[in-house]
Amino acid sequence: MTSRRPGREDAPSAxxxxxxxxxxxxxxxxxxxxxxxxxxxxxxxxxxxxELLLMHLWDSGPQRxxxxxxxxxxxxxxxxxxxxxxxxAGFVRRRPDPDDGRATLVETTAAGNGLRRSxxxxxxxxxxxxxxxxxxxxxxxLLRGLEELEHNLVAGHGSPEHEPVRSQDDGAGVD
Numbered sequence: 001m002t003s004r005r006p007g008r009e010d011a012p013s014a015x016x017x018x019x020x021x022x023x024x025x026x027x028x029x030x031x032x033x034x035x036x037x038x039x040x041x042x043x044x045x046x047x048x049x050x051e052l053l054l055m056h057l058w059d060s061g062p063q064r065x066x067x068x069x070x071x072x073x074x075x076x077x078x079x080x081x082x083x084x085x086x087x088x089a090g091f092v093r094r095r096p097d098p099d100d101g102r103a104t105l106v107e108t109t110a111a112g113n114g115l116r117r118s119x120x121x122x123x124x125x126x127x128x129x130x131x132x133x134x135x136x137x138x139x140x141x142l143l144r145g146l147e148e149l150e151h152n153l154v155a156g157h158g159s160p161e162h163e164p165v166r167s168q169d170d171g172a173g174v175d
Contacts, residue, residue, distance in 0.1 A: 022149075026149070033126075033130065034048050036126060036129060036130075037051075037126055040122045040125060040126055041119075041122055043122070044115055044118045044119070044122065045089050045091075046089075046091075046115075046119075047085065049072075049082070050082065050085070050086055050091075051119045051122070051123065052072070053068065053072070053082060053083075053086065053092075054086070054091065054092075054108060054112055054115060054116075054119060055119065056068070056071065056072075057092065057106065057107065057108045057112070058108065058113070058116055061107070062095075062105040062106065062107035063105065063106055063107075064097055064100075064103045064104065064105055064106075065079055065080070065083060065094065065103070065104045065105070065106050066079075066103065068083075068106060083106050086112070089111075090109060090111045090112075091108065091109060091111055091112035091115060092106050092107060092108055092109060092112055093106075093107060093109050094106055095107070
């Protein structure tokens, strides 16, 4: 059921994940997708998830750093590290929020805005790699299935707590 390279103990074994084959497949595919994204985005000086933060800033404009932590479902320390890394690379800058002197706004720089076409090209390349060999109809079916899974996870269907979670279109795992 699970194809693993020898010595990769960090991936769940087939027996440990036997009662959740879809969840196991999602974890494996997500891990591989992040690895491929890391390879692609490294070429423009980004770490996995940084492109998502830049995309969010391109779409939404300057954002309070605390609000970014909420959007990306991370803690303030992790968001601070992410923003600092992007700031050191010259892709974002922080400035005081004119409406609240205690808050910090994060905005893209000219260099960050200059990455947009490269990020869009790399994102399209990642999509092409991910869906290679799939017909458009198969891609649409897969997308509908993933959207259904997303809905189930957000709503908490089948969980003992039945507690809905927030869904973020721009992803998580920024750092």
